[in-house]
Amino acid sequence: MPEYLNVISTKRSGHHAFIAWYRHHAPDQWMHLNNRSLDRLIRRDLVKVDAPRILINFEGVTPEGIERVRAREDGTAKSRTDVIFLRHPLNMLASFVHRVEKKFAKGLTGLAVHTILRQVHAQNYWSSLRTDLPRYSYDPWVSDESYRAKMADALGLTGNSPLKDISEYGGGSSFTGVDDTVDPLDRLNRWSIKSDSAIFKSIATHPAIMSGLLDALEGRHPADSLGYRFDDLRAAEWLKNAAKERVADPAVDDIISNTPPGGRAMSVMERRSGWPRKLGQMHAILEDRLRASR
Structure with missing residues (x-):
């Protein structure tokens, strides 16, 4: 019988x-x-591995x-x-938007925007979840040795050697070649590069997205297991000012308004991969739209 460690990110x-x-x-x-x-x-991996x-x-x-997944593992x-x-949250969004923009150099597709929304909603x-599950934060983990040491102790690790590299698994930094003068461990202000x-602004300042971002950036989300919060009043102030000058993007606004966090599209994206996912996603998007119009 195996031991399972689920990293939710x-x-x-x-x-x-x-x-x-x-x-x-x-x-x-x-x-x-991996993901x-x-x-x-x-149906396969947890049976055969x-x-x-x-x-x-x-x-x-x-x-x-x-x-x-838990129901399958617990058995x-x-x-x-x-x-x-x-x-x-704003750095995550900036990094992911930058990665997607590089992939879709001629313009983002609707499915690409849905992919971004899935991560933002998650x-x-x-x-914001108030839970007893252990929760840790990338930002102090990568920049604060004492936080990293406490985290290693809480997780029962045998050491805490200094970080020498950011893992290139998963594509490495989205900003390679954009901000190479910055120390490779300094990933704490990526949002300012995409400002x-x-x-980026269309998604971040949409009312359905912005409220959650501000709750985190202004300290209304619960602290993690070591007391850290994503308080960032500078980022929050930028976001509120950007919202005042918001230029509507009809395509992006339409997708956000018709893609609820608990909608069918989000479910299909996590269940499938490849073409079955894309086809299922398009069908689910239509279902979400029909529900929203009723």
Whole structure:
């Protein structure tokens, strides 16, 4: 019977670096399953993978999705531990928008915007959740040695050597080549690099998104397990000023308004991969729109 460690995070949150650090300092070896689609994970991987300790990371998982995984794990597990690992929400959004913009150089598709929204909704849910689950934050983990040492102790790790590299697993930094004068560990103000990006501002200042961002940046979300909050009044002030000058983006606004956090599109995106996911996502988007219009 295996031990399971579920790392609940989002894309562009530094969690691959955290996982590499965890596995390096853990007293035992852990097999790593990286962000599998939930259908594949539940129906195949958790059935066929044979290892005494299995670490699984989730990028943008919904509460319903993680409950499906837990139900499958609990039937076969020796033990199960969940750890939430999140990043400053505006920096996460900036990094992910930048990565997606590079991929879609000629303009973002509707499906790309949905992919961004999935991560934003997940970040807000897990950051605002009042829970007994251990929750840690990328920003102090990467910059504060004392925080990292306390975290290592809480997780039962055998050491806490200095961070020398940011893991390139998961694509490395989105900003390579953009801000190379900054120390590679300084990922704490990425939002300021994207402050002139139209798509970044359109998403961040949409009322359905902005309220959650401000709750985090103004300290209304609960502190993590070591007392850290994403308080950032400078970022909050920028966001409020940007909202006053907001230029409507009809395409982006329409997608955000018709893509609720608990909608079918979010569920399909986490359950499937490849073309089945894209086709299912398009069908689910239509379903969400029909529900919103009733």
